[in-house]
Amino acid sequence: MKALTRLSLMRNGHSLVELLIAMTLGIFLINGAFQLFVSARVSQAEMVARQRMLEGARLAISFIGDELRMAGYLGCYGSLGERRINSVLNAPPNDFQPWFGLQGWESAGTAYKDSIPPSTAIAPVRTDTSQWKTLEAGHVLPRFDALPKSDIIRTWNVEGTPAEVIGVNQIPASFRLTNAQDIERNDFVLVSDCTRAEIVQACSITQQTDATLLGVSATCKPGNKAGVRLVTRASAEAPAEAMRIQSTLFYVGKRGGEALNSPALFRRSLGADGSPDSAEELIEGVESLQFLYGVSRGNGPASSVNAYLTADKVSDFSEVVSVRVDLLMQSVDYSQSVASQDYVFNGVRYALDTREGLPDDKRLRQGFSATFYLRNRGLGL
Numbered sequence: 001m002k003a004l005t006r007l008s009l010m011r012n013g014h015s016l017v018e019l020l021i022a023m024t025l026g027i028f029l030i031n032g033a034f035q036l037f038v039s040a041r042v043s044q045a046e047m048v049a050r051q052r053m054l055e056g057a058r059l060a061i062s063f064i065g066d067e068l069r070m071a072g073y074l075g076c077y078g079s080l081g082e083r084r085i086n087s088v089l090n091a092p093p094n095d096f097q098p099w100f101g102l103q104g105w106e107s108a109g110t111a112y113k114d115s116i117p118p119s120t121a122i123a124p125v126r127t128d129t130s131q132w133k134t135l136e137a138g139h140v141l142p143r144f145d146a147l148p149k150s151d152i153i154r155t156w157n158v159e160g161t162p163a164e165v166i167g168v169n170q171i172p173a174s175f176r177l178t179n180a181q182d183i184e185r186n187d188f189v190l191v192s193d194c195t196r197a198e199i200v201q202a203c204s205i206t207q208q209t210d211a212t213l214l215g216v217s218a219t220c221k222p223g224n225k226a227g228v229r230l231v232t233r234a235s236a237e238a239p240a241e242a243m244r245i246q247s248t249l250f251y252v253g254k255r256g257g258e259a260l261n262s263p264a265l266f267r268r269s270l271g272a273d274g275s276p277d278s279a280e281e282l283i284e285g286v287e288s289l290q291f292l293y294g295v296s297r298g299n300g301p302a303s304s305v306n307a308y309l310t311a312d313k314v315s316d317f318s319e320v321v322s323v324r325v326d327l328l329m330q331s332v333d334y335s336q337s338v339a340s341q342d343y344v345f346n347g348v349r350y351a352l353d354t355r356e357g358l359p360d361d362k363r364l365r366q367g368f369s370a371t372f373y374l375r376n377r378g379l380g381l
Contacts, residue, residue: 049331049364053285057329057368060265060283064153065372067248068323071155072101072376075162075243077192085190086198088173088228089274090218095140096274098156098190098199098245101376102320103139104291104311105132105152111310112292113347116149116328118359119252119287123259127152133312142249142276147263150252150288151311153323157376158190158243165191165240166211168230173216175234175242180205180212183244186220186272191232193240198231200224214242221273249276252289262332263287287330287365290346294322294371324371331364343367 077085085099097103108131110116124145125131132141132152146152160182167176175191183189187202201224204215216224234240247270254261265286268276293314294305305322314320328345341358342351345367350356359365 046364049333050366053329053331053364053366056283056285057327057366060286060327061325061368061370063265063267063282064250064325065370067155067157067250068102068325068372069375070157070159071374073157073159074190074197074376075158075192075241076194077190077197078194086196086231088198088200088216088224088230089188090223090225092222092274095142095276096188097138097140098188098247100139100317101156102317102323102374103134103154103156104293104314104317105134105139105141106291106311106313107132107149107151110149110151110288110290110346112290112308115348115356116288116290116346118330118361118363119147119149119263120359120361120363121259122147124148124253124257135312135315136317139317142268144251144268144276144279145253145257146266147252147254147288151291152249152251153289153291154247154249156245156247159246160244162241162243163212165193165232165234165242166236168232168234168240170229173224173228173230175200175214175216175230175232176208176211177214177242178211178239180214180242183212183214183242188245188270188274189214189242190245191230191240191242193232193234193238196231196233199245200230246270247276250289252286253279253281255281263330265289285329285332286327288326288328288345290326292324292326293317293320294324295319296321320374322371322373324369327368329366329368333363341365 124147127141127143127146163177163180163183165175165177183202185202185205189200189202191198200216201220202214203217203220203223206213218224218226232240249268251266252263253266254263262284264281265283267280267282271277292308294308296304296319297306308324326346343365350358352358
């Protein structure tokens with residue numbers, strides 16, 4: 001009886017081979033579950049990266065589009081090409097050119113359908129006319145650090161609530177304003193009675209009982225010419241308007257100018273001395289920025305586009321009626337997958353099976369595009 005019991009217990013146990021098989025199957029199951037977990041994490045990381053690129057592109061295009069829509073806006077003076085603006089500024093910087101309304105510079109080697117290399121480990125360089133070109137004479141490119149293989153665009157317009165000009169004093173030169181809360185000392189101001197206009201710098205802002213006195217003197221930098229005669233006509237019965245001049249410059253750079261930092265969209269506004277102000281980083285991950293300018297020529301409708309040209313092919317920016325913005329976004333973090341990285345940018349498809357191939361820096365990339373109509377056509381003054 002005892003022997004039978006021992007035999008029964010032996011038969012209810014597991015052999016070494018059975019244990020090894022069970023362990024092997026368990027390892028396979030655990031490995032499969034781990035692979036599923038890793039794959040899910042990678043997919044989630046790529047999804048977050050693409051969502052971040054999409055949101056960054058949306059914001060970048062929104063920033064640029066808002067300025068393009070306002071480019072060349074001059075208040076009641078309009079944007080008629082036959083008109084001229086009287087500037088009384090005393091030797092402003094060479095790149096202070098609000099009469100152009102819109103300016104663009106094409107980066108060398110980035111024409112439409114040109115292959116553009118990735119910006120990995122590339123440092124920004126000082127802007128110059130050998131690297132960034134424009135065709136129309138007179139456009140002065142400001143000097144700052146920007147990333148090569150990416151275009152530069154600059155807009156000019158007036159902004160804010162118009163102040164009413166209810167009086168003009170010739171000696172000393174000044175304007176009497178009401179509702180002037182958007183104009184501050186050192187601002188550059190366009191003053192217009194809708195038939196004549198002039199650019200002045202507000203060297204002083206003095207609050208009076210019934211008005212604000214905007215002083216047009218030479219006491220600020222660059223200041224106004226001495227003994228200038230103002231051309232605007234205004235009175236309480238027939239007021240003129242005064243609005244602050246604004247300029248916005250967009251380009252691609254890197255934080256601190258360091259080559260290993262991620263590229264980003266930068267903005268420079270108009271500084272107090274008439275030069276571009278300090279750089280403001282807007283959107284990280286913007287690798288390249290390309291612009292095509294829709295030009296209206298001939299006898300057709302003024303709003304129709306005959307051709308889209310790069311800045312170095314536009315002979316007259318007053319003929320530009322729309323701007324196409326092409327934006328290349330890259331993921332800020334490295335991707336753990338080399339699959340599904342194909343993208344199209346500047347008319348070129350980048351994939352493993354194309355001549356251009358794919359960058360080997362393990363980053364996701366995606367191109368975005370938008371076209372904006374310029375509301376204030378006829379930008380030359």
